[in-house]
Amino acid sequence: MDHYQYLILMAACLVATLPLEALGARVWRQPARLAxxxxxxxxxxxxxxxxxxxxHVWTYNPRYVTGVDxxxxxxxxxxxxxxxxxxCGILTFEGVQAVARxxxxxx
Amino acid sequence: xxxxxxxxxxxxxxxxVVGAELIVxxxxxxxxxxxxxxxxxxxxxxxxxxxxxxxxxxxxVLYNRAQTTGIRFPWDIPIxxxxxxxxxxxxxxxxxxxxxxxxxxxx
Numbered sequence: 001m002d003h004y005q006y007l008i009l010m011a012a013c014l015v016a017t018l019p020l021e022a023l024g025a026r027v028w029r030q031p032a033r034l035a036x037x038x039x040x041x042x043x044x045x046x047x048x049x050x051x052x053x054x055x056h057v058w059t060y061n062p063r064y065v066t067g068v069d070x071x072x073x074x075x076x077x078x079x080x081x082x083x084x085x086x087x088c089g090i091l092t093f094e095g096v097q098a099v100a101r102x103x104x105x106x107x
Numbered sequence: 108x109x110x111x112x113x114x115x116x117x118x119x120x121x122x123x124v125v126g127a128e129l130i131v132x133x134x135x136x137x138x139x140x141x142x143x144x145x146x147x148x149x150x151x152x153x154x155x156x157x158x159x160x161x162x163x164x165x166x167x168v169l170y171n172r173a174q175t176t177g178i179r180f181p182w183d184i185p186i187x188x189x190x191x192x193x194x195x196x197x198x199x200x201x202x203x204x205x206x207x208x209x210x211x212x213x214x
Contacts, residue, residue, distance in 0.1 A: 013152075038199050040202060041202065052113070057110075057113050057174045059171075061169060086199030089149050089196035089200060092148050100141065107144060
């Protein structure tokens with residue numbers, strides 16, 4: 001299980017934010033808009049990641065990743081991170097507004 | 108701390124994201140209370156998640172100390188990670204809001 005630690009952590013983030021969609025966040029229900037928000041940012045961070053890995057700025061512990069790499073030795077977990085974390089952030093932003101609407105305040 | 112190969116791009120990434128909003132995107136996100144509430148929540152969740160990724164006792168991500176300020180707080184989180192996280196989440200939120208503006212604008 002150790003090799004799945006990073007992926008499990010990302011899955012936990014997505015599961016933890018899922019109830020916000022049920023509260024009315026409407027993020028997963030706008031997949032095209034979500035893709036246009038998340039994918040360009042993920043691409044920039046993947047390029048940054050490739051440069052940082054190539055420049056020995058950071059490395060990944062082989063014990064806690066699957067060992068599946070993208071080009072430029074980027075662990076697949078990093079792609080998952082760059083997709084999952086922005087989705088969680090957008091769900092939080094829309095979730096805050098959904099909860100505010102429910103209690104009758106505008107944020 | 109000699110190379111600052113993480114510190115310098117982390118600061119630059121925040122400048123790029125803030126500059127993109129002020130110069131190009133003009134979504135008004137930074138004037139929204141919901142954004143700042145959401146970012147406070149994101150920060151509160153970043154600490155356990157990032158803390159898990161970076162803990163020195165069993166790190167998933169390992170940083171080249173020469174490329175950072177060496178300041179790690181709270182726990183073992185490199186402080187650069189907070190700039191990195193801000194840029195990642197805010198970048199996606201800006202594009203998310205930009206899509207909304209594009210969809211609802213009537214000229």
